[in-house]
Amino acid sequence: MSESRLSRAYRLALAMLPRPFRERHRAEIERHFETLLADTTAPYLAGKRFLILIRAVADVMWTATMLRVQSSQPEHTRMKGSLYRDVAYAARGLTRSPAFAIAAVMTLALGLGAATTIFSVVNGVLMRPLPYSSPGRLVNIWVDFGVGGQSLPAVSTADFLDYKTQATLFQDFAAASGGGTIGATGILTGGSEAPEKVDVSPVTANFFPLLGVKPILGRQFTKDEEAFRGPRVVMLSHELWQRRYGSDSTLVGRTIELDGLSQQVVGVLPPGFHLLLPAEAFLVKDSQIWKPLQINLAQLQPRNYTGLTVFGRLKPGVTYAQAQAEMDRIATWLRATFPVHAAGQIRIRAVPLQDDIVKGARPALQLLLVAAVLVLAIVCANVANLLLTRASVRERELAVRIAMGASRFQIARQLLTEGFVLAVLGTVLGLAFTYASIAYLSHLQPANLPRLSNVTVDWRVLGFAVASCVVTALVFGLAPALHGARSSTGAVLRGGMRVAGGRGARVRHGLIVGEIALSLVLLVSAGLLVRSFISLQDVRPGFEPNGLLTFRVSLPSANYRGPDAAKQLYESLRTRLLAIPGVTAVGSVSQLPLTGSGPLSPYAFNEATARNWESVTADGRFITPDYFSAMGTKLVAGRTFTTDDDANHPHVIIIDESIAKEAFPNGDAVGRQLQVGPTGDSEAFATVVGVVQHMRIHDLGDDVRGQIYNSLYRAFSRNFSVVVRTDGRAYPITAVRKAVAELDPNLPVSGLGPMGELVNDALAPARFSLLLMEGLGSLALFLALIGVYGVISFSVAQRTREFGVRMALGQAPGELRRAVVAQALKVILPSIGLGVVAAALSTRFLDGLLYGVHPLDPATFTIVPLGLIVVATLACDAPARRASRVDPLVALREE
Secondary structure (H helix, E strand, C coil): CHHHHHHHHHHHHHHCCCHHHHHHCHHHHHHHHHHHHHHHHHHHHCCCHHHHHHHHHHHHHHHHHHHHCCCCCCHHHHHHHHHHHHHHHHHHHHHCCHHHHHHHHHHHHHHHHHHHHHHHHHHHHHHCCCCCCCHHHEEEEEEECCCCCCEECCECHHHHHHHHHHCCCEEEEEEEECCCCCCCEEEEECCCCCCEEEEEEEECCCHHHHHCCCCCEECCCCHHHHCCCCCCEEEECHHHHHHHHCCCHHHCCCEEEECCEEEEEEEECCCCCCCCCCCCCCCCCCCCEEEECCCCCCCCCCCCCCCEEEEEEECCCCCHHHHHHHHHHHHHHHHHHCHHHHHHCCEEEEEEHHHHHHCCCHHHHHHHHHHHHHHHHHHHHHHHHHHHHHHHHCHHHHHHHHHCCCCHHHHHHHHHHHHHHHHHHHHHHHHHHHHHHHHHHCCCCCCCCCCHHHCCCCHHHHHHHHHHHHHHHHHHHHHHHHHHHCCCHHHHHHCCCCCCCCHHHHHHHHHHHHHHHHHHHHHHHHHHHHHHHHHHHCCCCCCCCCCEEEEEEECCCCCCCCHHHHHHHHHHHHHHHHCCCCEEEEEEECCCCCCCCCCEEECECCHHHHHCCCCCEEEEEEECCCHHHHHCCCEEEECCCCCCCCCCCCCEEEEEHHHHHHHCCCCCCCCCEEECCCCCCCCCEEEEEEEECCCCCCECCECCCCEEEEECCCCCCCEEEEEEEECCCCCCHHHHHHHHHHHCCCCCEEEEEEHHHHHHHHCHHHHHHHHHHHHHHHHHHHHHHHHHHHHHHHHHHHCHHHHHHHHHCCCCHHHHHHHHHHHHHHHHHHHHHHHHHHHHHHHHHHHHHCCCCCCCCHHHHHHHHHHHHHHHHHHHHHHHHHHHCCCHHHHHHHC
């Protein structure tokens, strides 16, 4: 029955040959087929069905190759046939050693898959061009005030208009705004859908043409629609058009209700369009609704009021250096023309947009790519060890082939071909691993990887995979090829006692040294990131996130037209929320901590800072009186706000500890005045009534600026966040939604959830780098231990007769076991020392990714090497035990 199954397998493989070739050589193929069937039935019967078929295909293809490369054929055809013959022979050899083939292919798949995954992320985030027309000519405009002062991608309206008239090397400038508030939002109403809060960004009419983005429906904004109090028109994102309006193609030209006002839809943006911005661009965000930026040219805001995000497009052929020189010239003209810019020492930078967007992600991704290359080097060393071991086992076979006329070049070529076959199989499986890994990583979405959702396997990734396949095959295939080609034919054929020494053993030990050293570098790096992550988790953010519930509210402009109406809403909402069981405090803030910069608040505390206005800035926040108690933030001195701290009373502020120490180092800050406006402003000075604990505004590891708090009753804001302190038993999410709906059913609630989620999001970038580095380090450790185990196991197998003799002469099993482990430690310990030196030299590049941990952290550099020594010793113990159990009679009889 099994022979019949084998025959069917051979017949199926025979049918795979081209029919003309099969008919022309039928007699030779049938004769060879019968010989193979008679010679190889017994080994085949032990295999599985799929192995039988694979071996049959390899045998038949071998026969076909032999017939193709007859001596009468041209030279180039014979060379092609030799390649086919080498591949077919390699395939047959691997199917006859399935354990070796599986181990080698899986090792390569893990290494190549990890490297390709990291490269795909690097490619998608750092290398792939932005999805705009000619993205290499797009720049983002940054404005710097003072030496070491404020630096943001924000421009005043008047300066923006001057850029357009003064610049000659730019094709154009376009601007976007937050509509006067941070992260402007609106409320969509009307129709059968519930009210919905959406992000809204006003942009100049040339904004989308400058990016090279065309609407899929409708038209662009026109210049007339930029006029102050001009037509109310909007463009919709593709996602909003699909979700809320059911992809209705007749929507263009009709009106929608936004903030209680009718807005005509003039266009729908293409699918996949997103406005990509640097993290510092706090005024503008990727929005669902876009409307014309209507500037009142008759009443421009002061030039130090930087409310626009400005983009420029260079003319063809203009370099970034030339563009920067022109912006330097414009900055010089602004300083000479306007006193406010002379006092602020304004400087302008034209930053390539792509570099600006990815600058935060670049160091971590470059580090991970280097780590992936190190893992690939470890994989090469591991597979080279496997192939060297296999070549040593096959020494007699190779010697016979050389004795029968095969050249040493042919032997080397055959062994290299086996390496290429393994590399191709490993690359195919590695790409499958890459696809799965990308799908997993896309769910993490750390904040410092703005383009992670666009990471895919494209032609660059495939090219990297192919190049890695070729390079790794050459690297790990070279050592066994040279070893096989240099084998002493006479010595091998004469036989004799096998020894574990020689050139092959030295090469294997050298590869193990490299594996362990590289693994230690990766493990130390991962250990430093672990300690940094633990330090970040221990950071006190300046508030107590446990038991804190937050949500965001946007007030429709049609219903809430002034601060009195907003104040009444704050109080009514607070009263309703406090009535919910378990709620102990309620406060409101213009922008929550850990969500980035708010409106910057320049301040001055001495003559130098007053003269150089905007050289020092704080993050501005507007709060209600109970905000600090709800957040669990300590009031260090003075008092918090009251309901009387509004526009009808003197201007008072609360500052945090960092500003208090800087501005008033020698006395109590409470009751002192701080300059919060330029000299000559009617409200240039405010009285400090309280000092509070410093909060982390940007992220847990980046303590950028202090904070100045103003009363929310003094400055009307349509967008604010509510913080609800609970007793910790449960988060009353349903009750909160109900309370808001009962107060005003047209108030959409967004972002309702525990404050702990924001803290968790703040840890996402560090967690992402840690996850990938831990994965690469663990993989490197696993491969290194497998390599150690394999080399020691092979050494034990080669020395079986030696161990038998030593046991026969009376050496105790325990003593023999310790001798094997000691021999292994002679390789492991130098590897650890080399790895420690390499890690000490390389971890300094981690400095920018660490928090609270020195790159040469003594604990990490002690624990990791000791742990690696212990684990590597345990990997050597199993072969050592096997050596100590050798039966002397059996060992000597086998030899």
